[in-house]
Amino acid sequence: MPFKTLDDLTELTGRRVLVRVDLNVPMDAGKVTDATRIERILPTIKELSEKGAKVILLAHFGRPKGERVPDMSLEPVAQVLADYLLQPVDFAEDCIGQAAEDAIADLSDGDVLLLENTRYHKGEEKNDPEFAKALAANGDAYVNDAFSAAHRAHGSTEGVARLLPSYAGRTMQAELEALEAALSTPVRPVLAVVGGAKVSSKIDLLENLVGKVDMLVIGGGMANTFLAAQGISVGKSLCEHDLADTAKKIVAAAEKSGCRIILPSDAVVAREFKANAENETVSVNDVPSDAMILDAGPASIEDVKKAISEAATLVWNGPLGAFEIAPFDTATVAAARFAATLSADGKLKSVAGGGDTVSALNHAGAAEQFTYVSTAGGAFLEWLEGKVLPGVKALEA
Numbered sequence: 592m593p594f595k596t597l598d599d600l601t602e603l604t605g606r607r608v609l610v611r612v613d614l615n616v617p618m619d620a621g622k623v624t625d626a627t628r629i630e631r632i633l634p635t636i637k638e639l640s641e642k643g644a645k646v647i648l649l650a651h652f653g654r655p656k657g658e659r660v661p662d663m664s665l666e667p668v669a670q671v672l673a674d675y676l677l678q679p680v681d682f683a684e685d686c687i688g689q690a691a692e693d694a695i696a697d698l699s700d701g702d703v704l705l706l707e708n709t710r711y712h713k714g715e716e717k718n719d720p721e722f723a724k725a726l727a728a729n730g731d732a733y734v735n736d737a738f739s740a741a742h743r744a745h746g747s748t749e750g751v752a753r754l755l756p757s758y759a760g761r762t763m764q765a766e767l768e769a770l771e772a773a774l775s776t777p778v779r780p781v782l783a784v785v786g787g788a789k790v791s792s793k794i795d796l797l798e799n800l801v802g803k804v805d806m807l808v809i810g811g812g813m814a815n816t817f818l819a820a821q822g823i824s825v826g827k828s829l830c831e832h833d834l835a836d837t838a839k840k841i842v843a844a845a846e847k848s849g850c851r852i853i854l855p856s857d858a859v860v861a862r863e864f865k866a867n868a869e870n871e872t873v874s875v876n877d878v879p880s881d882a883m884i885l886d887a888g889p890a891s892i893e894d895v896k897k898a899i900s901e902a903a904t905l906v907w908n909g910p911l912g913a914f915e916i917a918p919f920d921t922a923t924v925a926a927a928r929f930a931a932t933l934s935a936d937g938k939l940k941s942v943a944g945g946g947d948t949v950s951a952l953n954h955a956g957a958a959e960q961f962t963y964v965s966t967a968g969g970a971f972l973e974w975l976e977g978k979v980l981p982g983v984k985a986l987e988a
């Protein structure tokens with residue numbers, strides 16, 4: 592690997608090590624509902640702590656856009672992390688300034704401190720050099736263990752890496768090695784499944800992706816934007832109408848490169864976004880104007896399964912429906928279990944990633960059978976596109 596790792600970070604006793612982790616974990620009513628991202632960062636934190644470093648964790652949660660949005664605080668995550676680490680995790684109410692400095696001054700060698708959401712500061716997403724400098728002032732070295740945020744050129748993922756001696760954490764290393772091993776020369780045909788809710792931040796990468804894969808299933812909230820671009824009325828569904836031209840461009844690029852796009856033909860719709868909301872299955876051409884698509888319908892599920900059965904390699908990011916609320920988990924669970932069975936039989940190489948996607952695979956009881964499960968969604972897809980991830984690049988520099 593073209594960067595330094597924890598093997599190169601020696602004589603740590605008493606040194607302040609800033610560690611960028613991804614604690615953007617699925618939560619419901621203040622409770623962590625999937626701890627995969629927490630479990631994956633434990634080796635790095637434990638190793639640094641055991642070597643006597645003062646371990647100072649930097650992370651974001653949600654998209655508060657530079658405001659102190661109270662329900663996007665990382666404070667509840669500190670206790671969950673402590674439970675997994677089996678050691679206390681202190682918490683500071685700001686990631687820079689006096690609150691951070693005071694909390695760091697209180698640390699003994701081997702202690703772990705979590706700083707408040709970096710995205711409470713506008714400088715984080717802008718990668719403002721002054722913000723990066725304020726972060727760097729609190730550390731003697733920087734470790735990035737957040738592969739799943741490495742596609743963001745932000746203060747805590749990129750800017751600070753340029754100001755301190757920088758190293759890849761164990762998970763960063765493991766993710767890159769595992770993806771390289773599984774996907775550097777994928778067996779064809781390759782199927783990508785892209786769903787989920789982060790439409791605007793993921794749609795652009797589909798244009799490159801259709802040049803790399805043989806089939807692309809577009810599901811979840813992402814599918815609604817493509818349906819709307821075809822002139823289909825999606826009612827109150829999650830949909831980014833202003834991205835219709837982008838969607839059309841992607842369809843045209845797929846035609847040119849010979850990638851088959853599979854969109855839903857039917858949908859499960861409801862009028863309320865809640866568990867067990869009254870629902871019906873309709874053709875995508877008949878979505879009532881006051882309803883929203885919350886899952887793929889049975890015909891679409893069969894289409895997804897057919898595509899999976901034709902593939903030798905599956906890459907998947909983004910659930911096919913609002914899987915957190917029953918019964919809108921049906922399509923995601925069915926596809927996950929189908930892919931898991933083929934993988935277990937050695938007929939499919941399956942790689943999936945993303946905070947919510949991993950949670951959905953765990954919910955379906957399918958994660959164990961997948962060839963590899965990454966913590967990353969957007970970062971994983973950008974890596975697959977062949978893009979240089981700014982958070983990784985900064986470690987190389």
Ligand SMILES: Nc1ncnc2c1ncn2[C@@H]1O[C@H](COP(=O)(O)OP(=O)(O)O)[C@@H](O)[C@H]1O
Binds near residue numbers: 789810911915947
């Ligand atoms: N049709 C839909 N309408 C609204 N939300 C959806 C729909 N399909 C999927 N989702 C939501 O997408 C979210 C996950 O999207 P995303 O963050 O892009 O995935 P990941 O975290 O795996 O990268 C889930 O919370 C799920 O409820």
Ligand SMILES: O=C(OP(=O)(O)O)[C@H](O)COP(=O)(O)O
Binds near residue numbers: 654947966968
């Ligand atoms: O959850 C994340 O990405 P993912 O949903 O693509 O897996 C990362 O924490 C990045 O979050 P962001 O997409 O708000 O920059």
